Amino acid sequence: MRVKIFAAAMAVALWGMGSASAQQQPPIVIGVSTGQTGAVAVAAEWELWGVNLAVEEINAAGGLLGRKVEILVMDNKCNPSEAVNVANKLVEAKVVAIEGAHCSSAHLASMKIIADAKIPMITGIASNPQITELAGPGRNEYSFRISPSDSAMMEALGTYLGEKKVFKNVAIIGEDTDFGRGGADAFKKVAEKAGVTIVSTDFHPQNTPDFTSILTRIQQRRPDAIATFQVGGDSINFLRQAMQLGVRIPYTGRIELGGRNQPIIEAGGMEKSISAWTYNATIDAPSNKAFVEKIKAKHNSEPYLQTWGGYDAIRVIAQAIKDANSTEGAKIKDAIRNMKFTNVMGKVVTFDDHNSAGRFVVLQTVVNKKVGVADIVEVK
Template sequence: MTMQTSIRIAAALAAMALGTQLAAADPIVIGLSSPQTGGAAYLGQHQRWGAELAIEEINTAGGAIGEQLELSVQDNQCNPTQGAASAEQLISVGKVSAIVGALCSSATLSIMPIIEKAKIPLVVETSTSPKITEMAGVGGNTWTFRINPSDQELAIGLARYLIADGKIKKVAFAGEDTDYGRGGHAALKAVLEKNGVDVGDGDFFGRDTQDFSAFLTRMGSDKPDAIAVYLNGADELNFLRQYRASGLTIPLTGRVEFSELQEGVVESGAINGATSVFPYSEQITVGDNTAFVERFRKKFGELPNAQSYEGYTAIKLIADAIERAKSAEPAKIRDALENAAFKATLGDVLKFDDHHQAHPSAVILQIENSKVVVKGLFNT
């Protein structure tokens, strides 16, 4: 063997070894479909932050099955058309092993048939439309799993609290004209009216509605005992500002996200007495939540909200499934999710029923003396 031949063989072996190392170094890609622009972008940013914190912690601890995780994010604009496009992009270009999303129920529902066809597991982290549960698992779509409660489950907990108060007999409803708003209305109406509380047909508003004055003026005349609010992001904040300016004292309830009110609405005292039901609050002290809140605040400079927590939990759940499956193959991740028993930050053990719906706890919140107060946790 000549010297030149030996050199060529050595170079070829070195290249093969390097190629093997590079292949082994390829990360496991998890997709995130999230509203990064539009009226729900603030919520989408928190969802992304939660996912990023989980990825960082997992990778620092050695990754999943010894491989690093990578987050690939696509903007769905809280829109079903863009939601479908975001999933197509994550699957065809991102080559993801699983997807988390899509925060907004209509976007999630548009993604479900796409991930089913592609055979990519979807972990629904925040969307609450009951349709998702109906269609998942034995409902037909075996690739979709939801970790947060549906509006139906949240409505039951909220209704129990409102009924126990004994003062509420008539509830008006202001919701966005989407699967989230209409699903929330149907769920709350069904539970409350069984217990003698009139909810009515509700008022529904398109996204980016600027003027709620006509509705608020009518509320001043109708004088319901409470107004249930199922709006999102900038629309919700816009509604609350106008409610404050109207001088109304009718208590608010429903799915009001107190944590995002950065404009002093809570502090002003204008919504004292308001109640809300949510899957999460940074004030909860059970499990490892206090430590999670501090890690999140230190990294991002803000307190986590429900979207942060659920984004974080979804990534941790997928990493757990990869570890148990000993594989990043989508089908094996799906099978591992079906058998999940994952302990989340709040101490809940996430398991999926035959509709691939988990049943974590949720929290009742109330504004008292211009502060958010936890009134209690309940099982869903």
């Protein structure tokens, strides 16, 4: 009898040692490169809402490969030079993958470094078409994107504008960055097919304090809409100054409908606007509803596109680590390439030959001072 008791005790002790050993294993560290200061500081905070929620859920479910998941967040200031420094630091820190780099210019600047280091980097935010062109087998195999490019979003928007015939003349304004110029160029390409005439194009440096002269010129040209390609404070300042000057022209392009612009919408400043977007909190899918409720409970706010981008990017990385049963960069990369992933909007996506899973564009509108989803368009 004593022998059996002793054997059972030893088994429990050994199991406990094994369990403790698993708990003592070093965490799996995922890097995050984002603009915590600078033009996109607030949007980066929204991104981290999603990143942190995903990590919390993964760890609550037991972690990955029996190990806890941690994130290492570094500030790239939405600046290419800083993004290079951050990418090198994350490589030195031996992160297994990177969520980032938020801004298109920062992501493009980081791509060679992560490819040389064989560390996958995935974004759900950066939208410049060059990221698509440069990624995939035979190109940069370690850069991935889960959101559509500006080209894809503008194709969807152009088709909608062509079918609905809502705008005949459009003025373009964009920040002088890869995002601003890439978005404007993509819009110009689809405008002609949609029967839309571009009456003017203006670019401005980031953190421009005064848009009066640009707004005055635009008003004089009397366009049916203004297509904007701006982020963060510049977009907010432009819209606020437009309100102060009495500009009541609908917006299109990549304008944010809702979020921090909600007061302008409620004041009637964005009526009949139409925007190409990657996510909307009102999408009727069980997974999205649960996601929205969790973010609201934690942050007293609905999730934004950046929140979704951070959340699903981390979930892709986690699924790849599970599928590969490894934290080796090359194996994670292959697992991402081969996976079927169900995003938070309930859409099943795969990665194409340009390492993109950005299949769906959300077209948003403002009607009677309320934001709604006009359509969710699947793109090639």
